[in-house]
Structure formats: structure tokens, C-alpha cells
Amino acid sequence: MSLIYCGEAAEVVSKLPGAKVYLDITFMVNFIMDLVILLAAARLSGSIINYGRLTLAAALGAAYACASVLMPDSLAFSMPAKIGFSALMLLAAFYPSGWLLFKKQLIYFYAISLFAAGAVMAIPNLTGNINSGTGYAVYWLVGAALLVVLLGRAGGRYLAEKIVPGILTFKVEMRFDSHKCSGCGFLDTGNSLRDPLTNRPVLVAEYGLLKDCLPEDFQSAIEGGGSEDEVFDCLTRSRWAHRLRLIPFQSIGQKNGILLGIRADEVLVNTGKRCVAHYDLVVALYRDRLSADDSYRLLIPAAVMEK
Numbered sequence: 001m002s003l004i005y006c007g008e009a010a011e012v013v014s015k016l017p018g019a020k021v022y023l024d025i026t027f028m029v030n031f032i033m034d035l036v037i038l039l040a041a042a043r044l045s046g047s048i049i050n051y052g053r054l055t056l057a058a059a060l061g062a063a064y065a066c067a068s069v070l071m072p073d074s075l076a077f078s079m080p081a082k083i084g085f086s087a088l089m090l091l092a093a094f095y096p097s098g099w100l101l102f103k104k105q106l107i108y109f110y111a112i113s114l115f116a117a118g119a120v121m122a123i124p125n126l127t128g129n130i131n132s133g134t135g136y137a138v139y140w141l142v143g144a145a146l147l148v149v150l151l152g153r154a155g156g157r158y159l160a161e162k163i164v165p166g167i168l169t170f171k172v173e174m175r176f177d178s179h180k181c182s183g184c185g186f187l188d189t190g191n192s193l194r195d196p197l198t199n200r201p202v203l204v205a206e207y208g209l210l211k212d213c214l215p216e217d218f219q220s221a222i223e224g225g226g227s228e229d230e231v232f233d234c235l236t237r238s239r240w241a242h243r244l245r246l247i248p249f250q251s252i253g254q255k256n257g258i259l260l261g262i263r264a265d266e267v268l269v270n271t272g273k274r275c276v277a278h279y280d281l282v283v284a285l286y287r288d289r290l291s292a293d294d295s296y297r298l299l300i301p302a303a304v305m306e307k
Contacts, residue, residue: 023066030065034058038093041108047094047101057093061086086110172203172298174283175266176243179213181205185269185298186291187305193247195261195282201303202247202261204284209297210262215240222285228258235260245282259284269304276305 035058042049064085068077075081090105097105172185185203193202211219221234235244245261261282269276281304290297 023069026069027062027066031058031062034061034089037109037112038089040112041090041105042094044108044112045101045104047097047105050093053093057089060092061089169296170272170300171270172300173268173270174205174210174213174264176213176262176264181210181213183209183297184295185300186296187302188299189302191299191301193249193259193284193301195245195247197245198280198282200281201301202259202282202284203267203301203304204259204286204290204299206290206297207285207287210283210285214262222260222287231260245284247282247284259286261285267304269300271305278304 035054038054038057039049041047042054064077068074071077086109087106090102090109094102094105168187169184170187171182173180173182183205185205188204191201191204193204194200195202207222214222215238217238218235218240221231221238224231224234232246235241238244240262243263245263247259247261249257249259261284264281264283265279267278267281267283269278283298290299
């Protein structure tokens with residue numbers, strides 16, 4: 001399996017006082033650990049889960065672990081070889097997934113393996129069964145597997161709700177003439193909106209965030225409750241008509257849609273280490289809330305951060 005379990009699970013068991021290594025137990029333990037770690041890595045990385053392929057990859061890892069018991073001194077079970085074999089396991093489980101997703105799968109796979117290995121060593125110390133034999137060693141490994149299952153089920157939600165927003169949220173300031181609006185923006189790698197006139201990336205912002213920066217005739221037109229054609233007709237007569245853009249988009253359930261966009265004089269994104277400045281970017285107006293808890297009010301396309 002990974003650096004930790006591809007052959008190492010058997011070694012962990014064998015080094016426990018009073019423990020003996022049996023190939024059937026080695027295969028079973030490694031198969032279970034491989035399968036649950038692959039499943040947890042799939043959930044956390046957002047990969048498509050194919051249980052048949054996960055089972056095949058776990059079986060390959062378990063067979064490799066058994067072979068390492070029979071030929072412990074072979075170069076086929078050196079650290080570089082284990083890294084290469086774990087990568088092959090991931091390919092067997094998830095190919096094709098693209099390079100970026102494959103890197104995420106690798107990172108989660110090794111991180112979870114380290115977590116599981118720590119659990120294997122910690123559980124006997126916590127339970128006071130350090131000197132138990134093979135039966136207890138297997139129970140400890142199964143306990144680690146249950147912890148990994150819990151991590152896979154709850155970890156994705158925790159990452160999505162707590163970790164990822166904190167990492168991918170940035171302070172954004174927009175200037176329109178002498179007016180400035182600021183708020184938190186979320187880096188949305190799926191945002192591929194482009195200004196049809198310039199082909200430059202488009203930010204999406206809640207209308208409520210930009211409202212105080214817009215002239216009164218703009219606000220009246222948007223809030224007047226008319227049809228899209230009536231709103232657009234009113235906006236073309238506004239003193240900010242030269243800033244007006246129509247941004248086409250596609251989404252699930254709606255093949256062709258239009259977002260109203262306003263050209264900003266300046267957009268500043270504070271990454272914490274530097275400020276990324278853009279001029280004359282278009283900001284599309286979204287009338288609803290982008291975040292249920294208001295943790296962010298803008299969507300930042302990845303192209304904006306690549307400057």
C-alpha cells in the first residue's frame with residue numbers, strides 16, 4: 001500500500017511482543033486498511049468512487065504486503081519501490097483523473113496513511129495491551145481502520161466547511177470612480193466567466209455588497225422589479241452605461257443565461273503576502289447570497305490570482 005502499510009503493516013504486527021505474522025492475517029489486515037484509506041482519500045479529494053477498482057487496488061496492496069513478508073530484503077520493497085507501487089495503486093483505483101486531481105489523491109493517501117499508522121501505535125498504548133499477541137494486534141489495526149472510515153466520512157465536510165474557506169478566502173476591494181466597496185471573496189476554480197469584449201476573467205459579487213457603490217439610477221433600475229429587458233433598457237440610459245456589460249453563462253438546468261456586469265476601475269485582492277491589482281475588470285452582479293453564512297460575498301476566478 002502506501003509508505004506505511006505496503007508491507008509495513010505486517011512489520012508493525014511482527015515487532016509487537018509475542019506477535020506472529022501469518023500471511024492470511026497480513027493479507028486481510030492490509031486489504032482492509034488499503035480499502036478504507038483509498039475510500040477516505042477518494043472522498044476527501046472529491047474523486048469518483050468505483051468500488052470494484054478500489055477493491056482491486058486494495059487487493060494489489062495486500063498482495064504486495066504479503067510478498068514483502070516472504071522477501072523482506074528484496075529491492076522490490078525498498079522505500080522508492082513502495083512509493084512507486086502506491087502510485088500504481090492509485091492509478092488502478094482512480095485512472096484517469098488528471099494530474100491535479102492525482103496530486104490531491106496522493107497527498108490525501110499519504111496523509112491518511114500516516115494518521116492510520118499513528119493510530120496503530122497509539123491504540124495499544126492507550127488500552128494498555130502493549131504486550132498482547134497477534135489477535136490484539138489485529139484488533140488494533142481494525143480500530144485504526146474504523147478511525148480512517150470516520151475521517152473519510154466527517155473529514156470531507158470539515159474540510160469543506162472549516163479548512164478550505166479559510167485557505168481560499170481573500171479580502172477584495174473594488175473601486176468605481178471615487179466609490180470603494182470591499183468584502184471577502186472565495187477563490188472559485190470553477191468560475192470560467194469571461195468578458196466577451198476583452199476575454200478577461202469576471203468576478204461575481206452580491207448586489208448587496210456593491211449597492212452603495214452604484215449610482216441611484218442603477219439601483220432603481222435593478223430594484224424596480226421589471227423584466228430583464230426593461231432593466232437593461234433603463235440601465236443603458238444611466239450615466240454608467242459605458243460600464244455596463246452582459247456576461248453569458250451556462251449552469252445546470254439553464255443552458256443560456258445572462259449576468260449583468262459592471263466594469264470596475266480597480267480590483268485589489270489581498271492574498272496576505274501581496275496585493276494582486278487588476279484594472280478595468282468586470283464584476284458580475286448576483287442578486288442572491290453566495291454563501292449561506294456570509295463568509296464570502298464574491299467569487300474570484302483563478303485567472304485573477306495568476307497575475
